[in-house]
Amino acid sequence: MEARKIEQIAMRWFEAFNTKELDKLLSLYDDNAQHFSPKLKIHKPETNGLVKGTGALREWWQDAFDRLPTLHYKVKTLTANEYRVFMEYTRTVQGEADMEIAEVLEVKDGKIVFSRVYHG
Structure with a gap:
C-alpha cells in the first residue's frame, strides 16, 4: 500500500477518535487487530497492556470516551511507509496536563x- 494511503488511514483515525465515532474508528481495524498501550496496563492490568480483536478495542475506547469526555488528539507529525505510520500527537484532557504521545499503526490490506x- 502506498505511504500516502497509509497517512490517509491515520488522518481518518484522528477524525474518528476526536469525534468519538467508535464504529467509524473500529472500521479502520482488522477484526483480529491487536493494540498495546501503557494506559491499558494501568486501567486494565489483567491485559498486561495488550487487547486483541475489535470487541476488546470497542470496550477499551468506549470506557476511555466515557471517562474522558474532553479527550482530544492534536496531530504533530505523521511519517509513513507502505506498511505502517508513525504518529506523534498531543493528548489533551480538560483538567489534566497535556501529554505527548507517539503511536505506530501497522496496516495490511488497508x-x-x-x-x-x-508515552512517558
Whole structure:
C-alpha cells in the first residue's frame, strides 16, 4: 500500500477518535487487530497492556470516551511507509496536563492490524 494511503488511514483515525465515532474508528481495524498501550496496563492490568480483536478495542475506547469526555488528539507529525505510520500527537484532557504521545499503526490490506502507543 502506498505511504500516502497509509497517512490517509491515520488522518481518518484522528477524525474518528476526536469525534468519538467508535464504529467509524473500529472500521479502520482488522477484526483480529491487536493494540498495546501503557494506559491499558494501568486501567486494565489483567491485559498486561495488550487487547486483541475489535470487541476488546470497542470496550477499551468506549470506557476511555466515557471517562474522558474532553479527550482530544492534536496531530504533530505523521511519517509513513507502505506498511505502517508513525504518529506523534498531543493528548489533551480538560483538567489534566497535556501529554505527548507517539503511536505506530501497522496496516495490511488497508486495515490496521496492530497499534502500539508510546508515552512517558
